[in-house]
Amino acid sequence: MFISFEGIDGSGKSTQAKRLAQALRESGRDVVLTREPGGSTGAEEIRALVLQGDPDRWSAETELLLFTAARRDHMERLIAPALTAGKWVICDRFADSTRMYQGLSRGDLRGHVDKLHQMMIGREPDLTFLIDIDPTVGLSRAKARNGTEERFEDFGLELQKKMRAGFLALAAQFPERFRLIDGARDADAVAADVLHHALQACA
Ligand code: ADP
Numbered sequence: 136m137f138i139s140f141e142g143i144d145g146s147g148k149s150t151q152a153k154r155l156a157q158a159l160r161e162s163g164r165d166v167v168l169t170r171e172p173g174g175s176t177g178a179e180e181i182r183a184l185v186l187q188g189d190p191d192r193w194s195a196e197t198e199l200l201l202f203t204a205a206r207r208d209h210m211e212r213l214i215a216p217a218l219t220a221g222k223w224v225i226c227d228r229f230a231d232s233t234r235m236y237q238g239l240s241r242g243d244l245r246g247h248v249d250k251l252h253q254m255m256i257g258r259e260p261d262l263t264f265l266i267d268i269d270p271t272v273g274l275s276r277a278k279a280r281n282g283t284e285e286r287f288e289d290f291g292l293e294l295q296k297k298m299r300a301g302f303l304a305l306a307a308q309f310p311e312r313f314r315l316i317d318g319a320r321d322a323d324a325v326a327a328d329v330l331h332h333a334l335q336a337c338a
């Protein structure tokens with residue numbers, strides 16, 4: 136199974152990706168937990184380029200190429216070999232983030248995103264958890280981390296609102312692989328919900 140977690144910044148994706156990996160490992164499954172941008176050596180180098188610095192450091196078009204290059208490396212070196220070996224792959228963000236952040240956020244590049252994805256990646260997750268949360272809550276959780284990778288958070292609340300609406304529309308567009316999860320509950324309740332859906336999907 137190839138599972139991705141999506142949602143706005145601070146929605147709880149990383150927390151839940153870790154919890155799901157742990158639960159599946161405890162039940163004897165072989166799990167690779169990874170993230171985007173990043174997940175392979177080359178892609179982690181690209182991560183630093185796209186997540187640090189001024190919000191206007193890159194145009195949306197340049198970003199799209201950088202994120203896609205990172206994903207291609209990640210897919211070639213980590214995700215595809217792990218799936219071929221029969222492992223579960225859990226990825227904190229994947230191509231749906233590009234559909235939203237580059238495809239929707241600054242100009243309408245969705246057509247380019249989809250074409251590049253088809254040409255260079257050509258694979259969707261089997262299951263995608265959309266952790267949905269009020270953007271004000273998400274942004275305050277994300278800002279409380281006080282990290283250095285804040286380029287996107289620095290675009291502010293309006294962008295997060297647009298991204299939330301976009302993710303909900305994307306989930307409606309691909310209902311067979313998306314599961315909508317209410318991220319406003321405590322982390323234990325969210326984790327139980329996620330595990331239930333993951334086990335149901337592989338049954
Ligand atoms: P994301 O990966 O979506 O940005 P994180 O999992 O890193 O989100 O969570 C952002 C912050 O919110 C972290 O400090 C985390 O500990 C906290 N957090 C995660 N899930 C919850 C939850 N259900 N309730 C309250 N705080 C949470």
Ligand code: TYD
Pocket residue numbers: 142143144145146148149171172186202227228229230232233234236237277284287288
């Ligand atoms: P991430 O580290 O998952 O941030 P967070 O934990 O705050 O959700 O991702 C960093 C940022 O990268 C996030 O704001 C969204 C952005 N991003 C894109 O713009 N395009 C992409 O394809 C991906 C994978 C991420």
